[in-house]
Amino acid sequence: MRLMQIETEAGKRAVVATVGERSVIVPGYDTVYEIAKAAIAAKTGIEALVNSSISGVSETVDRAALLASGRVLAPIDHPDPAHLLITGTGLTHLGSASARDAMHKTVAAAEETLTDSMKMFRMGLEGGKPAAGQTGVQPEWFYKGDGALLVGPEKPLTAPSFAQDGGEEPEIAGIYIVGDDGQPYRIGFSLANEFSDHIMERVNYLYLAHSKLRPCSVGPELLIGALPDDVRGRSKVIRDGKAIFDEPFLSGEANMSHTLANLEHHHFKYDFFRRPGQVHVHTYGTATLSVAAGIKTEPGDVFEIEAEAFGLPLRNALAFAPAEDVKVIQL
Known part of the structure; x- marks a missing residue:
């Protein structure tokens, strides 16, 4: 699994998860920092948490197109x-x-x-x-x-x-x-x-x-x-x-x-x-x-x-x- 932070066309934050050839937006989380904190609180691994979150997501995204658009952010950051x-x-x-x-x-x-x-x-x-x-x-x-x-x-x-x-x-x-x-x-x-x-x-x-x-x-x-x-x-x-x-x-x-x-x-x-x-x-x-x-x-x-x-x-x-x-x- 790989994660990527992006800015959507609406100017909001989102996280893209790639599993195999499938890349989808992870619902419920705006940043990898939030996902990591949630995984710690749930006492589970990030992969298990993300897989559970994306299980019902069908719409895929084009990672290469996102990169070319300039909307890919560093894959980690901190609110401060x-x-x-x-x-x-x-x-x-x-x-x-x-x-x-x-x-x-x-x-x-x-x-x-x-x-x-x-x-x-x-x-x-x-x-x-x-x-x-x-x-x-x-x-x-x-x-x-x-x-x-x-x-x-x-x-x-x-x-x-x-x-x-x-x-x-x-x-x-x-x-x-x-x-x-x-x-x-x-x-x-x-x-x-x-x-x-x-x-x-x-x-x-x-x-x-x-x-x-x-x-x-x-x-x-x-x-x-x-x-x-x-x-x-x-x-x-x-x-x-x-x-x-x-x-x-x-x-x-x-x-x-x-x-x-x-x-x-x-x-x-x-x-x-x-x-x-x-x-x-x-x-x-x-x-x-x-x-x-x-x-x-x-x-x-x-x-x-x-x-x-x-x-x-x-x-x-x-x-x-x-x-x-x-x-x-x-x-």
């Missing part, structure tokens, strides 16, 4: 954007077979020759997939922003005027909600473009925090249920209608150095990430970047990320905000 947090982890993916071999050779080198990033990657290789009941090594972690920075499909990803780069990061995001008792629940998974400034980051890895304070796009659809162990998709950068970058990206635990459970544990172990009603968009990382292939993105370039398990592709154009003269005023 300040209570949606966007975060992520890095150095979690093994990459292609050739890249994986190169990484293993590098991390086998003498300790004193390793960069801090490679040391972190090696820690994940050695301790990111602990045995059942045990806690693994914590991953690299970063904060991106709140719900105000969440961008829907087909909407521009806007870098600040001072950005040195606007680069895509094709990833899978886990979508979570915290119940009234402080218990985190996973709603599902979505494609994500964890948009970053890679040139700034390369100046010094301590600039990573700055480089991540950017918008993030997710969607169009939210996968309900387990994440496939081996996710295979493509990441493209399209300029003037032609792909200047087109490479496969891999995700899922078969292509990662950490289990999802380990990443989730090290995020939600902090009690301030377990405040009732919070929504979390947590990106899991990637090993495919156009900047690594020497691509310099330009305003108007379109990022396209797709993977079969997630239905429709996620597309966003690159834009840059105008310069601002920001000053602090003494009170």
Whole structure:
């Protein structure tokens, strides 16, 4: 099952559920947030709740047409954007077979020759997939922003005027909600473009925090249920209608150095990430970047990320905000 949030022709909110080849509007709910809260209250899974709601619905909708119309929204949001947090982890993916071999050779080198990033990657290789009941090594972690920075499909990803780069990061995001008792629940998974400034980051890895304070796009659809162990998709950068970058990206635990459970544990172990009603968009990382292939993105370039398990592709154009003269005023 996949869920998608849309705006109807009447300007109202609605949720579309896709089961197999059938896509219908879910009656009784305007948002995925409402569905998740209802599932928690009913002590049932989202799939069971939605299947029950749509059992008598016969009228279908065209998801591709909705996407083309610009009426598809991000597949999750919060009534108060300040209570949606966007975060992520890095150095979690093994990459292609050739890249994986190169990484293993590098991390086998003498300790004193390793960069801090490679040391972190090696820690994940050695301790990111602990045995059942045990806690693994914590991953690299970063904060991106709140719900105000969440961008829907087909909407521009806007870098600040001072950005040195606007680069895509094709990833899978886990979508979570915290119940009234402080218990985190996973709603599902979505494609994500964890948009970053890679040139700034390369100046010094301590600039990573700055480089991540950017918008993030997710969607169009939210996968309900387990994440496939081996996710295979493509990441493209399209300029003037032609792909200047087109490479496969891999995700899922078969292509990662950490289990999802380990990443989730090290995020939600902090009690301030377990405040009732919070929504979390947590990106899991990637090993495919156009900047690594020497691509310099330009305003108007379109990022396209797709993977079969997630239905429709996620597309966003690159834009840059105008310069601002920001000053602090003494009170």
